Amino acid sequence: MKFRAARTDQPSLALRAEHPWQSSDQNGSTIELLPSERTELLLLGELLTVKAHSAPIFMQGERAKHLYYLDEGVVQGRHTIRNGVRQSVALFWPGDFFGLPRDGCFFNSAEAVTNCTAYKFPIKDLEKYLPRRPRIQQKLLLKASHDIRLAQRRLIVMGALDVTRRLAVFLVDCCGHAQHFDDENQVLTVPISRHDIADHIGTSAETVTRAMKTLEKKGLVRRITPWQLELRMSELFAFSGLD
Amino acid sequence: MKFRAARTDQPSLALRAEHPWQSSDQNGSTIELLPSERTELLLLGELLTVKAHSAPIFMQGERAKHLYYLDEGVVQGRHTIRNGVRQSVALFWPGDFFGLPRDGCFFNSAEAVTNCTAYKFPIKDLEKYLPRRPRIQQKLLLKASHDIRLAQRRLIVMGALDVTRRLAVFLVDCCGHAQHFDDENQVLTVPISRHDIADHIGTSAETVTRAMKTLEKKGLVRRITPWQLELRMSELFAFSGLD
DNA sequence: CGCTCCCTTGAATATTCTCAACTTTGGTGG
DNA sequence: CCACCAAAGTTGAGAATATTCAAGGGAGCG
Numbered sequence: 418m419k420f421r422a423a424r425t426d427q428p429s430l431a432l433r434a435e436h437p438w439q440s441s442d443q444n445g446s447t448i449e450l451l452p453s454e455r456t457e458l459l460l461l462g463e464l465l466t467v468k469a470h471s472a473p474i475f476m477q478g479e480r481a482k483h484l485y486y487l488d489e490g491v492v493q494g495r496h497t498i499r500n501g502v503r504q505s506v507a508l509f510w511p512g513d514f515f516g517l518p519r520d521g522c523f524f525n526s527a528e529a530v531t532n533c534t535a536y537k538f539p540i541k542d543l544e545k546y547l548p549r550r551p552r553i554q555q556k557l558l559l560k561a562s563h564d565i566r567l568a569q570r571r572l573i574v575m576g577a578l579d580v581t582r583r584l585a586v587f588l589v590d591c592c593g594h595a596q597h598f599d600d601e602n603q604v605l606t607v608p609i610s611r612h613d614i615a616d617h618i619g620t621s622a623e624t625v626t627r628a629m630k631t632l633e634k635k636g637l638v639r640r641i642t643p644w645q646l647e648l649r650m651s652e653l654f655a656f657s658g659l660d
Numbered sequence: 661m662k663f664r665a666a667r668t669d670q671p672s673l674a675l676r677a678e679h680p681w682q683s684s685d686q687n688g689s690t691i692e693l694l695p696s697e698r699t700e701l702l703l704l705g706e707l708l709t710v711k712a713h714s715a716p717i718f719m720q721g722e723r724a725k726h727l728y729y730l731d732e733g734v735v736q737g738r739h740t741i742r743n744g745v746r747q748s749v750a751l752f753w754p755g756d757f758f759g760l761p762r763d764g765c766f767f768n769s770a771e772a773v774t775n776c777t778a779y780k781f782p783i784k785d786l787e788k789y790l791p792r793r794p795r796i797q798q799k800l801l802l803k804a805s806h807d808i809r810l811a812q813r814r815l816i817v818m819g820a821l822d823v824t825r826r827l828a829v830f831l832v833d834c835c836g837h838a839q840h841f842d843d844e845n846q847v848l849t850v851p852i853s854r855h856d857i858a859d860h861i862g863t864s865a866e867t868v869t870r871a872m873k874t875l876e877k878k879g880l881v882r883r884i885t886p887w888q889l890e891l892r893m894s895e896l897f898a899f900s901g902l903d
Numbered sequence: 904c905g906c907t908c909c910c911t912t913g914a915a916t917a918t919t920c921t922c923a924a925c926t927t928t929g930g931t932g933g
Numbered sequence: 934c935c936a937c938c939a940a941a942g943t944t945g946a947g948a949a950t951a952t953t954c955a956a957g958g959g960a961g962c963g
Contacts (some may be wrong), residue, residue, distance in 0.1 A: 418898070438787070498816070498820055506812045520678070521681055521683045547794075551794040554801060558801045561808060565808055566760050569750065569767070572815060573747045575747070576818055621920060624920075627943090658743050776940095
């Protein structure tokens, strides 16, 4: 597995995705829009800034008129079921799209976890525009393929791993994002609360704490503050049992 | 929720997907290729017939040169992790694509659960062809969006529901496929073994049996044979707690 | 008839959840 | 700078859920 931030400080509209059909050993395995494609696409969108933990960007069930693209920050996609249990459907990082609807309505809500900047694109416009720009559309198709794989990977994690291993995978995944991981000192700044981690890996906040302690006892994580963790990435990943 | 088979006996290359941005109340909410698009695309592919429970169609880790399209039958996408635990990543039904790689290699293996016919498309050819057929590419993008949503829905199921409810959702989902569900008598022919169900909903075969008995005691399912289940679909779905 | 493969059941064990109390953290205002 | 508060994190104990291992049925097939 490669640890790489797809985007650090480049201009907008990079896609967080690896090319499924090219090995990451060769260069050019991430999917990039050309500068011209970028500026063109941006004309369709509307800039949006959202403060951390403010009102949701959109709510589950709302009519979906826009597709969202995250430029900076972290957004959590949530779904609430009837008994009130919440499940984090995905964490969105810079370079991700979110806001896929079903039957014209958002299937989950989106909340800014940190301060964010995003673009929203009217779906009607996208539908008209994309077929006329097949190379851009192709890159979006690759990005979508990438996201399917990511979701499937998360399914594996949820279905086959115990809570401690799920937490290990979550922490390793966070390290792929330069904004939150100091590569020098191997220190991760956890972007979300224990409760949100719990929603993300399908458990309770208390169990997250206990799992964290288990990782600490194994020497895979050292807790500086609850939010600052020094961690042994490769051992942590090996422990999870994935490849 | 709508219960509908996207494909029963039409010719090949229908996409199992609902249009994300159109309500299913209006007609035309499923994504269809035009007849001309269909024949055109089929020229790129190679027909494939696979017997139930025969050797895998492809194996996790193998070099991925083709993308697969399932025309008839049921295929299970599986991922095996180091400790030997298997997780079913997805069940593929007629109208689904499978075989998404990472780094050029299959991320999971695919096994025919029933007798199947499928097409395989060389990825190189698709990459060259699709940008020249933007309307087809757009439909594939819609299909991919649909599949992302399905995977996210399954994440919700895995993360927020107990085994009995996960089984309920699985059974209801199977009813969406006319080949296996007799709408008249409300009888489902379960397509996969208890063990495979277990892999699919992230538990053990024994627990599947027990969960089945729980559903039976609640009167939501009546077991005719282990494979023939008469079920109360809407109550079953209501019980699961999803919308 | 007997074999195999699956499904089912039981009992002991392990994991995780829930609820309640306690502690730390990070901000706010004196 | 310190005292205080609210929010978040941590810990413990008992209950609920799921796993594992072992053994007992049942259907299909040679």
